[in-house]
């Protein structure tokens with residue numbers, strides 16, 4: 001199987017409103033794939049089509065090589081979908097809640113005890129199994145929701161804005177759990193409207209806007225997009241007022257920009273006059289200690305703003 005998700009030319013209308021307008025993208029097995037777009041871009045609609053909650057109107061969607069139109073059961077058995085607004089049985093304990101879903105999948109009591117133990121360990125919730133859901137923080141409830149999605153041991157996780165409303169610590173912990181799940185061989189498709197949130201986590205990304213695919217491919221390629229003037233980020237142990245004078249003498253340097261609140265500078269080069277090896281050699285020849293030297297990747301927000309349009313869609 002080449003792709004876990006394969007979407008070709010998919011459009012979707014709600015009455016006259018075109019929510020999706022010919023989107024196309026693929027998700028490779030065992031990848032952590034980000035799905036990013038501004039509000040109203042069509043992320044939830046796409047997720048619902050992939051997880052068979054909406055019927056496709058136009059185009060082709062295959063999940064594990066199954067056509068979503070004709071293989072609903074086979075697909076549902078292998079996916080776990082976590083919607084953006086989760087409603088839970090708040091008066092149950094964590095154990096009862098997960099056990100209930102295990103029973104709905106038809107697992108025996110013995111199997112359920114093992115499965116619930118496993119998913120609680122995976123989501124680091126073992127110590128909370130007897131707590132009532134209504135007493136848990138949002139971050140903890142989100143973890144229970146993720147544990148619930150793992151009960152049927154799905155190969156593909158579809159997570160709609162899983163980090164929304166979480167504090168920074170809960171976000172970082174959630175990302176760590178997702179990395180662990182990927183290490184276990186699962187494919188994770190995660191939507192967000194914040195690109196930078198997914199940058200470190202995801203190896204590939206699809207950006208959509210107003211129902212259209214704007215980018216789909218490796219995260220690295222999005223950030224490394226060729227610019228006419230290669231940019232480097234440098235920190236050397238010279239006094240701040242000497243850095244600019246020293247670097248400006250180097251052949252091919254077009255501009256030097258101090259980075260706000262940091263002692264790094266951003267240096268743009270003219271590629272017809274120098275290249276990265278030559279430039280590094282010239283910086284070494286300045287004779288000072290080099291603390292940091294690296295290619296400056298395009299800022300994520302820049303990439304996102306370049307690819308998406310102004311204004312909020314209704």
Ligand SMILES: Nc1ncnc2c1ncn2[C@@H]1O[C@H](COP(=O)(O)OP(=O)(O)OP(=O)(O)O)[C@@H](O)[C@H]1O
Pocket residue numbers: 014017018019037038039040041042043044045046193313314
């Ligand atoms: N059931 C529906 N009936 C009518 N219009 C809908 C329906 N569901 C979604 N839409 C519209 O389709 C477009 C795409 O909505 P969707 O929820 O897929 O976007 P989204 O990218 O998930 O947005 P957000 O980040 O705000 O959750 C929006 O313009 C939305 O208003």
